[in-house]
Amino acid sequence: MIRMSNIYKSFKDKTVLDGINLEVNEGEIFALLGPSGAGKTTIINILTKWIEADSGEAEISVGQNEIGIMLDSGGLYTHLNCLENLDLYARIYDLPKTRPMEILESVGLGGDDAKKAASELSRGMFQRLALARAILYSPKVLILDEPTSALDPGTARSVCKLLQKIRENGTTIFLTTHNMDEALKLCDRVALLFEGKIVKQGNPVEICEEHNALRTVPDLEAVFLEMTGVEL
Amino acid sequence: MLKPSKNTVAVFLKQFRSNIKQPVLVILAGVWLVMGLVFAFFSGEHISQYVSMFMVLIVGMQLTGTTTGYITEDRSTMNLRFMSMAGVKPREYCAGTFAAVFAAAMFICLVYAVVGGFWGPNMFIFLGFTWLASAVSVLLGITMGLSKWPWLTTPVGMLLGLAPMIAAMNENMEDVFRFMYTLQIRRVMDYMAIRAEEEIYEHICAYCGEIVLCIKEETENGVAVLAERGVLEEAIIITLINGVIVLGLFIFMHRKYGLNG
Numbered sequence: 001m002i003r004m005s006n007i008y009k010s011f012k013d014k015t016v017l018d019g020i021n022l023e024v025n026e027g028e029i030f031a032l033l034g035p036s037g038a039g040k041t042t043i044i045n046i047l048t049k050w051i052e053a054d055s056g057e058a059e060i061s062v063g064q065n066e067i068g069i070m071l072d073s074g075g076l077y078t079h080l081n082c083l084e085n086l087d088l089y090a091r092i093y094d095l096p097k098t099r100p101m102e103i104l105e106s107v108g109l110g111g112d113d114a115k116k117a118a119s120e121l122s123r124g125m126f127q128r129l130a131l132a133r134a135i136l137y138s139p140k141v142l143i144l145d146e147p148t149s150a151l152d153p154g155t156a157r158s159v160c161k162l163l164q165k166i167r168e169n170g171t172t173i174f175l176t177t178h179n180m181d182e183a184l185k186l187c188d189r190v191a192l193l194f195e196g197k198i199v200k201q202g203n204p205v206e207i208c209e210e211h212n213a214l215r216t217v218p219d220l221e222a223v224f225l226e227m228t229g230v231e232l
Numbered sequence: 233m234l235k236p237s238k239n240t241v242a243v244f245l246k247q248f249r250s251n252i253k254q255p256v257l258v259i260l261a262g263v264w265l266v267m268g269l270v271f272a273f274f275s276g277e278h279i280s281q282y283v284s285m286f287m288v289l290i291v292g293m294q295l296t297g298t299t300t301g302y303i304t305e306d307r308s309t310m311n312l313r314f315m316s317m318a319g320v321k322p323r324e325y326c327a328g329t330f331a332a333v334f335a336a337a338m339f340i341c342l343v344y345a346v347v348g349g350f351w352g353p354n355m356f357i358f359l360g361f362t363w364l365a366s367a368v369s370v371l372l373g374i375t376m377g378l379s380k381w382p383w384l385t386t387p388v389g390m391l392l393g394l395a396p397m398i399a400a401m402n403e404n405m406e407d408v409f410r411f412m413y414t415l416q417i418r419r420v421m422d423y424m425a426i427r428a429e430e431e432i433y434e435h436i437c438a439y440c441g442e443i444v445l446c447i448k449e450e451t452e453n454g455v456a457v458l459a460e461r462g463v464l465e466e467a468i469i470i471t472l473i474n475g476v477i478v479l480g481l482f483i484f485m486h487r488k489y490g491l492n493g
Contacts, residue, residue: 050313064317074310077246079253084246091242092318
């Protein structure tokens with residue numbers, strides 16, 4: 001569904017991506033793990049064709065209009081309310097008029113919250129609205145950049161449950177995070193990214209087993225530390 | 233008749249909502265109108281003089297800036313890219329944005345025409361010309377917004393809005409800026425302001441022998457001709473030429489950058 005092979009990208013003299021190879025299968029939840037500046041967002045930008053790689057191939061095997069994207073704060077107008085924010089894309093995708101409210105309810109922004117301006121929302125609610133915008137048109141591929149970064153643990157868990165539910169409907173999910181526990185619980189496969197290189201890729205539990213990092217609970221952070229010598 | 237696509241309607245509704253939720257354009261137009269009324273009250277001059285002055289500022293400076301502002305906001309929130317991915321074509325986006333800002337401009341011009349006391353045929357001329365100039369300004373705003381240099385809108389808007397006022401103080405300056413459509417707004421507005429107050433009469437032109445329309449004013453030395461025929465025609469021609477140039481720039485930016493400037 002998603003494939004990158006031998007992707008190289010530099011900005012001026014700095015190499016940001018150094019030979020990235022990855023493949024995400026249909027219906028999988030795949031996470032790209034790494035610290036800030038590892039190159040996660042650059043990978044998203046290349047996948048969505050917002051920037052071009054210096055060399056290599058990147059492709060998503062669905063049309064651009066079948067990809068849902070949630071960025072940190074992108075895609076929302078702070079002066080419009082939640083319903084109005086979704087109405088723009090509901091009209092573009094020719095969705096039923098009831099669809100925006102349905103989606104808002106599914107992310108816990110139904111009722112009075114739907115009429116609130118985006119600027120009045122808390123950070124967590126804002127992030128859920130961004131997720132609602134990304135899943136509004138039931139995309140076949142969902143790309144999420146740090147989907148739970150600003151959420152409290154309870155809200156983060158509810159977002160993870162929602163992502164599981166979306167995956168059950170056949171959506172392939174590609175996300176970036178630096179939350180190792182979340183990746184461990186949520187993802188089928190992960191890739192550990194450090195300084196523009198993928199240092200490890202595979203099933204998170206298997207990776208932890210391989211590196212004897214399961215201990216009492218599987219510990220991906222320990223694997224990352226072992227592979228890179230750097231703490232997250 | 234051309235039916236707008238669903239994408240154009242979606243963009244129009246979003247921009248129209250933004251007009252209502254962030255009514256900078258309408259509020260500014262209202263503030264200037266109130267200022268005009270206050271100035272007219274204290275100076276004893278007709279309100280139409282001030283309507284002319286502020287109309288130039290709105291059409292030349294504010295419309296361009298507002299239009300570019302919408303596009304800049306859509307770009308900074310990544311919505312231009314999301315819309316592009318969703319299949320919105322640049323022309324659909326531009327049409328929706330144009331329609332939303334132009335609708336607001338039409339409303340503002342109508343209010344100014346009424347408050348300025350332009351009735352009957354004068355209102356047709358006032359609205360016809362200001363709407364034409366507004367269309368040029370909105371198109372210019374879209375062109376700047378699509379470009380890689382949207383920040384240029386502020387100096388360009390300042391030039392378009394303020395140059396006609398400065399030019400009014402000096403004949404040489406007037407000649408330099410004569411080919412700018414916003415200066416033509418001022419000329420037509422002046423012509424209209426005089427028309428609103430003075431009589432129009434026909435006389436035989438001393439040079440060509442044709443019967444021409446003039447606006448007269450009684451002075452100590454007799455009748456002074458304040459405005460002769462040709463002001464409106466010349467203004468329309470210059471504005472249309474400006475419009476064609478802006479359209480050319482728009483087509484260039486549209487093809488070169490689309491929604492990815």
